[in-house]
Amino acid sequence: MSGHISLIVSSLAIGSIYALIALGFVVVFRASGALNFSHVGVMLLGGYVTFQASRIWELGYATGILVAAIVAAGVSLLIYLTVARPLAGRPVMAVAIATIGIDIALRSAVGAYRPWAVESIEVGSPWGAETSAVFGVPVFSSHLYVISVSAVVVVGLIFAVERSRWGLWFRAVAEDEEAAAATGVPVRRVLLLAWMLAGLLAALAGSMVGTFPRLLQPASAEFAFRAIPAVVIGGLNSIKGAIVGGLVVGTIEMYTAALAPAGLGVNAHLVAPYVLMLAVLLWRAEGLFGTAEVRRL
Amino acid sequence: MTPTKQAPTGFPFPPRGGAMLRPRLAHSDFHTSWRSELRLWNSTAKRMTMLVTVLLLLAAPAVLSSAWLRVLVVSLILGIAAMSLNLLTGVAGQLSLGHAAFVGMGAYTAAFVTGNLEANFWWSLPAAVLVAGLAGLLLSPIALRVRGLYLAVVTLGLVFLSQHLFRNWTTVTGGVGGARIETPTLFGVNLVRGGEVGPVTLTQNQGYYLVMLVITGVSYLVMRNIVRGRTGRDLAAVRDNDLAAGVVGVGVFGAKVRAFVISSAFAGLSGALLGGFLRFINYDQWSLLLSVEFLVMVALGGTGILGAALLGALFVTAVPEILDHLAPRIPWLTESGAGLTPPRASAILFGLLLAIVIVAEPLGLYGLWLRVRKYLTTWPFTY
Numbered sequence: 001m002s003g004h005i006s007l008i009v010s011s012l013a014i015g016s017i018y019a020l021i022a023l024g025f026v027v028v029f030r031a032s033g034a035l036n037f038s039h040v041g042v043m044l045l046g047g048y049v050t051f052q053a054s055r056i057w058e059l060g061y062a063t064g065i066l067v068a069a070i071v072a073a074g075v076s077l078l079i080y081l082t083v084a085r086p087l088a089g090r091p092v093m094a095v096a097i098a099t100i101g102i103d104i105a106l107r108s109a110v111g112a113y114r115p116w117a118v119e120s121i122e123v124g125s126p127w128g129a130e131t132s133a134v135f136g137v138p139v140f141s142s143h144l145y146v147i148s149v150s151a152v153v154v155v156g157l158i159f160a161v162e163r164s165r166w167g168l169w170f171r172a173v174a175e176d177e178e179a180a181a182a183t184g185v186p187v188r189r190v191l192l193l194a195w196m197l198a199g200l201l202a203a204l205a206g207s208m209v210g211t212f213p214r215l216l217q218p219a220s221a222e223f224a225f226r227a228i229p230a231v232v233i234g235g236l237n238s239i240k241g242a243i244v245g246g247l248v249v250g251t252i253e254m255y256t257a258a259l260a261p262a263g264l265g266v267n268a269h270l271v272a273p274y275v276l277m278l279a280v281l282l283w284r285a286e287g288l289f290g291t292a293e294v295r296r297l
Numbered sequence: 298m299t300p301t302k303q304a305p306t307g308f309p310f311p312p313r314g315g316a317m318l319r320p321r322l323a324h325s326d327f328h329t330s331w332r333s334e335l336r337l338w339n340s341t342a343k344r345m346t347m348l349v350t351v352l353l354l355l356a357a358p359a360v361l362s363s364a365w366l367r368v369l370v371v372s373l374i375l376g377i378a379a380m381s382l383n384l385l386t387g388v389a390g391q392l393s394l395g396h397a398a399f400v401g402m403g404a405y406t407a408a409f410v411t412g413n414l415e416a417n418f419w420w421s422l423p424a425a426v427l428v429a430g431l432a433g434l435l436l437s438p439i440a441l442r443v444r445g446l447y448l449a450v451v452t453l454g455l456v457f458l459s460q461h462l463f464r465n466w467t468t469v470t471g472g473v474g475g476a477r478i479e480t481p482t483l484f485g486v487n488l489v490r491g492g493e494v495g496p497v498t499l500t501q502n503q504g505y506y507l508v509m510l511v512i513t514g515v516s517y518l519v520m521r522n523i524v525r526g527r528t529g530r531d532l533a534a535v536r537d538n539d540l541a542a543g544v545v546g547v548g549v550f551g552a553k554v555r556a557f558v559i560s561s562a563f564a565g566l567s568g569a570l571l572g573g574f575l576r577f578i579n580y581d582q583w584s585l586l587l588s589v590e591f592l593v594m595v596a597l598g599g600t601g602i603l604g605a606a607l608l609g610a611l612f613v614t615a616v617p618e619i620l621d622h623l624a625p626r627i628p629w630l631t632e633s634g635a636g637l638t639p640p641r642a643s644a645i646l647f648g649l650l651l652a653i654v655i656v657a658e659p660l661g662l663y664g665l666w667l668r669v670r671k672y673l674t675t676w677p678f679t680y
Contacts, residue, residue: 034446035446035449035450082652082656083652083655083656086656087655087656090659092445092446093392093445093446093449094655094659096392096446096449097392097592097596097651097655098651098652098655098656099652100394100589100592100648100651101589101592101593101647101648101649101650101651101652101655102648102649102652103648104586104589104644104645104647104648104651105644105645105646105647105648105649105652106648108641108642108644108645108648109641109645111641112636112637112638112641112642112645114635114636117635118635222457225453225457225585228450228453229450229454232447232450236446236447264465265461265462265464265465265466266464266465267461267464268461270457270461271457271458271461274454274457274458275458277450277451277454278439278451278454281439281442281443281447281451282439282442285442285443285444285447293444295540
């Protein structure tokens with residue numbers, strides 16, 4: 001039983017990180033209609049900027065995350081202005097391919113920066129290996145931090161999208177950009193904000209990826225790649241789907257790591273999300289909560 | 298008495314009669330018959346370019362050192378895979394991030410055939426085509442079920458899944474330790490190391506280069522003929538609008554299956570040849586980065602323009618090599634280890650280039666050439 005509780009807590013923690021990354025994908029997908037692969041690179045950058053600010057500049061963990069959020073939002077904005085906006089009106093595939101390019105460039109650049117990439121690093125969280133008791137079972141305090149902060153962010157985001165004026169505008173743009181513009185929605189500003197929000201979420205997730213018991217290294221970008229199955233399982237355009245998908249992927253990963261037979265090979269838990277994604281796509285091509293695409297000639 | 302039917306000869310029908318009556322330098326965009334437009338090289342200029350290119354390629358081994366010949370060989374090998382990705386993504390419109398997986402399957406098939414089965418290397422080519430083609434066949438039902446971005450994501454998953462397989466299926470792939478592949482020999486001569494064939498002495502890489510010229514040339518012709526024929530028109534229709542293609546009678550399912558099988562089969566061929574040339578392969582080679590490099594080759598050359606992918610392949614292969622040569626002279630470039638190494642620098646360059654090409658010139662180098670040609674052919678009225 002105690003094994004299960006610690007497994008559930010770590011599943012929730014890693015699932016929350018996936019959910020945060022997945023939300024970034026969904027926000028941009030709803031705004032621009034494209035899968036933004038550069039989100040992966042922005043997340044990695046966010047993690048390393050957190051490290052830079054919190055440990056090298058010694059500003060502390062929270063300030064570090066703030067600095068990373070600002071930088072990542074800026075980079076994400078820049079990607080929108082230079083890649084996504086010029087490609088508006090072209091096939092969505094073009095944006096996807098162009099952002100793949102940006103992602104590769106960004107990740108290679110981060111990997112080439114010596115002070116960051118030479119060894120695995122911890123971004124400077126205050127907990128270290130400290131544990132707290134949950135139902136009498138010791139679990140890492142950082143897990144509890146990750147879960148609670150993600151929950152707050154997710155709830156805040158849903159509230160903002162459902163209840164605020166900007167949220168209404170965002171939903172209007174997601175539904176029909178032209179109609180939204182015709183009714184006076186500042187479409188461009190909404191798009192700007194959506195991409196910046198995605199960068200912010202990426203930075204937060206990046207800092208969590210680098211928080212003990214995880215360590216940050218250039219290969220940590222695969223965290224963000226595994227969030228893509230989470231998005232797809234939930235449905236590319238569903239915020240609810242991203243959260244559920246993230247938690248499902250986190251749980252699958254942790255349980256596969258703990259229970260999978262050795263016959264599945266080393267690191268089977270890291271590919272389990274993709275297997276699940278294939279199964280879900282064959283069953284429901286639009287994901288669990290996504291809207292099926294309506295097509296006409 | 299049956300009336301003899303007089304064939305019309307005026308416009309738009311081509312004049313019947315001797316060659317004298319035909320325009321001598323037909324512009325490749327202007328044709329008087331469907332047949333002439335469908336020809337492989339449908340203008341004199343294209344025929345001449347082709348001839349000159351082939352002659353230059355044949356003369357290359359006499360001039361180039363073995364290091365640069367190596368670049369040419371690798372780009373010819375990767376060019377096959379790039380052309381096949383161009384057929385799938387550029388012509389049929391199915392974005393695939395999983396091309397590296399099929400190339401890897403081909404390479405490991407070669408390792409299995411020459412290693413575990415102890416057969417001649419040349420058997421591994423048909424085997425690789427078969428294995429990778431079958432894998433493409435298995436993937437194609439999924440590709441019919443999911444479309445567009447979802448397909449891109451599925452193929453992304455394929456890269457990670459196949460890498461997992463390559464790493465863990467140790468009996469076939471050698472696992473983390475990698476696998477060895479026998480270098481092919483022809484007429485008793487090791488194609489990489491060279492040797493004497495009759496009166497000719499082949500130095501390092503020359504043999505492999507000449508063989509690759511033939512194989513890549515044949516692959517190009519096969520794919521080019523597929524693209525310009527009925528299958529290719531079906532694929533293009535599916536790309537432009539698969540629903541509309543289905544309505545006008547194109548078998549969409551069959552077309553997609555064909556695109557996937559043909560494309561992955563050629564990727565497998567490319568993988569086996571790459572394995573035979575490199576002699577040693579490892580699981581982390583067949584990564585997402587390789588898939589993206591294939592995309593760069595396609596996008597840079599010209600999406601949907603088969604032969605242009607070869608140019609893209611040459612660029613992608615040559616850049617790391619050139620940077621490697623320049624590394625000692627550029628202060629911010631380190632030669633190996635951590636920091637900005639030539640592979641990392643070229644990855645940054647390729648990534649940026651992919652984005653720039655997509656944003657600024659969707660047809661890549663071919664698009665640039667079209668602009669130049671338009672300027673030249675319409676001069677002095679170039680507006």
